[in-house]
Amino acid sequence: MIYTVIDVETAGPGNKLTEISIFRYEDDELIDEFTSLVDPQQLIPEYITDLTGIDDLMVAKAPTFAEIAEDILSITQNAIFIAHNVSFDYNAIQNEFAAIDIKFVRKKLCTVRLSRKLLPGHKTYSLGKLCAKLDIPIVGRHRARGDAEATVILFKILLKQPTAVEVIESFLKKATKETKVPKHLKQETFDQLPSTTGIYYFKDENDAIIYVGRAKDIKKRVLSHFSSKAEKEINLSKELTDVDYELSGSETIALLMEDAALKEHLPKYNQAPKRAPKAYAIFSYQDRNGILHLAYNTLKSTPNAIQILYSIQECNHYLEVLCKQFNLCPKYTHLQEGTANCSLYPIQSCKGICDKKESMALYNLRVKQAIDYLKNISKNVIVKQKGRYENEEAFILIENSSYKGYGFIDKYEQINTSEDLEPFLIPQQDNIDIQRVLNKILISPDQSVVQTQ
Template identity: 60%
Template sequence: MHYTIIDIETTGGQNITEIAMCRHDGTKIIDSYSTLVNPQAYIPDYITALTGIDNAMVAEAPTFSEIAETILNFTQDSIFVAHNVNFDYNIIRNEFKTLGIDFNRKKLCTIRLSRKLLPGHASYSLGKLCRALNIDIQNRHRAKGDTDATVILFEMLLAQDGSKNVFQDFLRKTSKEATLPPHLPSQVFNRIPNAPGIYYFKNKKGKIIYVGKAKDLKKRVLGHFYNKSQKELDLCRDTADIDFELSGSETIALLMEDAAIKHHFPAYNQAAKRPPKSYAVFSYQDRQGILHLAYNTLKSAPNPIQIFHGIRECRSYLETLCLTYELCPKYCHLQEGVSECSHYAIHTCHGICRQEETVAKYNQRVTEAIEQIQNTTKDIVIKQTGRHPEEESFILIQNGSYRGYGFVDKSEQIMHSSDLETFLIPQKDTIDIQRVLRPLILKATNSN
């Protein structure tokens, strides 16, 4: 069995500035190759400070397309080996992809192999691990120097008791070892269940860097490791631990996720995005005594009777009310600046805008619509699946506001919503939460 031990340097992105490869037959090096690479992109100063490679050094170097055939031939019929293999492998594979070539090799990660065969080290970064093992690295953060050190580490791994079985296990198609983040112990991943809940990616310091939710936790977490986008690669590289909480249902997982993101503000969640502008439906009476249903931004809506996270959802809700209660699109402000309504989809107006219906009859239907909106703000308990067969979960709405969720053993005697207070996990009501819960609230209201 042959191995190709590889290290690359980059511009800090997807462009390679240097590559070094050693072909190994399991006993010794049988061939080697290294070269600077013209990345056809600017090398930032901080990368030059780290690697010593600057723009002048690579100006006359070959481009990746000029060395692509060499890399293909060199790695042919061998196993791709690197320290944090997914980083090097994916960047090289993406470079080939731009050339229309599908680069596909079996791979081994010396970080993950070291964790298995050389347990107990405080850090498995190449520099610190080599220092602990007395492996001298010449020209750190240069492809040739790092590859030479990785070769010595690789040979040390090959010499460990049980290495043959470990290598075989890691190379099996069903093995997740080559897929998992380099700093994540496999036992951490293995304990994640196939159940609904939320998960926390943590870095080496134990800080939460990403929060997600899933109907199937294990499947969703694994999906991050297969995703080859730059954001996911960066996330996986920084992940050293994963924690999780079961939710029982996907809806409660959504609520838990929203609360966790707003509490922890993880670096890899888009929590810093500008929050969506809120809109509200309100009513007022004009000089003719006609009741209007209108909408505006939440800040500009007097006595809002329903709040939405976006204008499209707000207008869509008004259109539904207009159709259901046969209201006038003009007086629901779905059409502005017209003397008579002529909506493209709503033709149920009885003629209030043409003086063909009395104000009293029209206002009665508007009042019914407002009462329907207000009915959705009563106390509601939404039942959900529990985290295990002997348990149920619930979502509590009181006076139209989200109070939180909780879990109750099926043996408990619950006679009234007030009995749930003991089991309630209080949460904040937000526009995002209202968007999640609105369909469930409407369903619960209509069923009653």
């Protein structure tokens, strides 16, 4: 087996290369290697320098990617492209080649995926943590040569595992299935699609957008359109001449991007907008015994709405989260009806108010806290999301309970107020579809939500 183990360092947003290291092996023998700094032709952010040690001065006299392109093509020719988190390195190199109008396509293997399959049981499969567990030395962490050398050792360990041959063959077989693209779409266009999260645009011969989709893996999702036997997909493929895309980092940002694109372009092959869903609202009331209840009803029937939602399922989900977070009783949040107490409800959050084991005053206090939480949950909020690149974060901005848009920012940028985000904000229109997306993420405990003034 001939393979190259590769690692690259980049200048952050845009993923322009600052360093590349390649080791070419034939079976167990090193037959060639190539390492070079690369001039990214842009300034290197300070946080990248802090991470890699590579600064503007170091790359000032380094070759540009175009100047080393032939070396990279030569050393990787007829070899399997191997890297730790291969999509990052492969896409970065492929995009550099695309910028100089050169097609770069190689079979590839990911040592992250291989490690998960062949070395199961590790809590994390990051290169640093995995190497520490396996006693693999890394000389020069976050430098291309040091990381590539460590990946070489890791791959050799993987090759020694009992089922390595079968696993590698199966991974390569999946990766090299013949891709049948529509006759009017260039194979090169498809080959250069990324296997990451974002939205994609199908265009016709007039460059009109005829379909917009979102995907966790853009390339895989686009390919699925071509294998479908549905009449709509067949007709779509016949008209398709080009595919464009935008990376999003997270699936939530992809949802927001897709919504904006659909409303702007009204693509002919996307479904027509659905009728506005019925609105519901969570409200509170006090029963004859003085106990505060939380319940929901249609918005029209709710005079003092605390939170507006757009399905019964959303209402129940919100109430369940509040039960867990504030130790409320499922009976008095109307999740469990017609029982003396809530003992049989799956969520065991109640402290005994329904069984007279807790004072009404203490229980009502927690209900009021839950109400305050709901009232402020979406008032002025920054929701942090995964960025498109390793050293980037995405954000969603909500002000006065209204969605303002999303954006991308360097992970180490100092942000103290929502005003600090304005230069990075991509403004968007608020609507019911967006509110439904935001309602789901704002109540989720695993979201990074920052309340602002």
